[in-house]
Amino acid sequence: MSIPIEDLVEDVVSKAQSGLGLSDGELAEQCAAERTAIRQLRKGEFSADTAHAVAPVLGLSADALVALGEQAWYPEPLALDGLVQINTPHPVPGYEEMTVNAYLVGDPATGKAAAFDTGADAAPLLAALKENGWTLETIFITHTHRDHIKDLAKLKDALAPGGKIYVHGNESLTGATDIRDGQTFALGGLQVTARETSGHSPGGVTYIIDGLARPVAIVGDAIFAGSIGGVRANYRLALTQIRERVLSLPAETILCPGHGPMTTVADELRRNPFFA
Numbered sequence: 001m002s003i004p005i006e007d008l009v010e011d012v013v014s015k016a017q018s019g020l021g022l023s024d025g026e027l028a029e030q031c032a033a034e035r036t037a038i039r040q041l042r043k044g045e046f047s048a049d050t051a052h053a054v055a056p057v058l059g060l061s062a063d064a065l066v067a068l069g070e071q072a073w074y075p076e077p078l079a080l081d082g083l084v085q086i087n088t089p090h091p092v093p094g095y096e097e098m099t100v101n102a103y104l105v106g107d108p109a110t111g112k113a114a115a116f117d118t119g120a121d122a123a124p125l126l127a128a129l130k131e132n133g134w135t136l137e138t139i140f141i142t143h144t145h146r147d148h149i150k151d152l153a154k155l156k157d158a159l160a161p162g163g164k165i166y167v168h169g170n171e172s173l174t175g176a177t178d179i180r181d182g183q184t185f186a187l188g189g190l191q192v193t194a195r196e197t198s199g200h201s202p203g204g205v206t207y208i209i210d211g212l213a214r215p216v217a218i219v220g221d222a223i224f225a226g227s228i229g230g231v232r233a234n235y236r237l238a239l240t241q242i243r244e245r246v247l248s249l250p251a252e253t254i255l256c257p258g259h260g261p262m263t264t265v266a267d268e269l270r271r272n273p274f275f276a
Contacts, residue, residue, distance in 0.1 A: 002074070003087050003099065006260030007227035009051060009069040010044045012273050015228065016058040017042075019235030030057045046070075061276035068226050073271050075225050075263040078254055082106050082190075082212045084128045085262060090120040090147045100147040103218055103256050105209050106134040107188025114138040114187050115155055116207060116218040117258065122151035126158055135160050137187060140194075141167040141176065142220025143201035148258060149173070168196065168203025179205060187211075195245045197222040199238025200229030206246055208253075215253040217265075219246055223255065225263040226272050239274060247275060 007015075017027060024042075028035040033053035041050045046069040055062035067073050084104040092098055102119035106112065113134035115125055129136055136158050141149060144167060156165065156175070169178035181196040190211035197206045200221045209216040221229030223242050231238045246255070251266035270276055 003261045005226055006224045009046055010042050012227050014042050015230060016060055019231055060273040064271055064273040064276040075261050075267055078262045080212055080214055082108050083216055086119055086124045088119040088121045101258050104128050106132055107190045110188030111135055112137045112188035114140055116140045117142055117148040118151040118155045120150050122155040137163050139165040140207050143204045144171040144173050168205050170203030197241050197245050199231045199234060199241060215250055217249055217253055218256045221258040224257045224260045228274055
């Protein structure tokens with residue numbers, strides 16, 4: 001079953017509006033939409049006219065925002081030998097349908113594998129390791145929000161002797177080793193490169209994997225299919241980091257977000273309202 005797109009139009013508009021520090025009244029003054037219409041849009045009452053009106057002020061692509069509102073786009077199905085996406089339920093009050101992603105990357109030639117986050121339940125990760133005959137060499141953490149490390153203790157027990165857990169030094173995690181921006185790791189015949197993409201969290205990291213049939217980027221909650229992760233501060237800096245450190249990757253790069261379906265650099269440059 002397809003994983004639903006994480007953010008709807010109301011989420012995208014709210015994130016952009018919050019990031020720019022605009023009230024409904026201020027946004028209405030700067031565009032051809034009434035305050036009531038803006039509030040309705042943010043409550044989930046989609047209007048293409050309102051979306052077209054607010055998009056330029058919010059720095060969003062109007063066409064991409066409308067396509068999202070009309071549910072006219074969903075990322076192409078993606079499958080790649082050596083890459084496994086695990087999606088587990090993580091209900092929270094008010095968002096009972098929430099799920100979270102974790103990933104396994106394995107070198108088909110050597111069977112050496114790395115996990116990226118744990119999801120809400122590591123059992124499917126462990127099952128995938130066994131099914132593929134892979135050995136878990138490393139655990140890479142994109143950021144330390146609870147839903148992404150909830151089952152770390154169970155996954156840690158599966159590490160091969162000498163295996164390590166890596167996380168950005170801006171985020172505290174007992175038993176983990178600090179990772180540096182630009183640091184590289186060998187995973188059999190694959191290479192993993194860490195790129196800082198803070199914003200959603202103070203030490204967000206994107207992990208770029210080279211050596212599979214297509215390049216892969218495990219992006220955590222920096223960017224979703226059609227949206228971005230929430231940013232409480234440094235909104236413009238976060239957008240710049242995503243643009244320069246993620247969307248500058250080759251167009252065919254598979255993007256693996258912490259929530260929602262996998263996507264590609266090409267699709268996000270065409271379809272994501274923040275970047276199209």
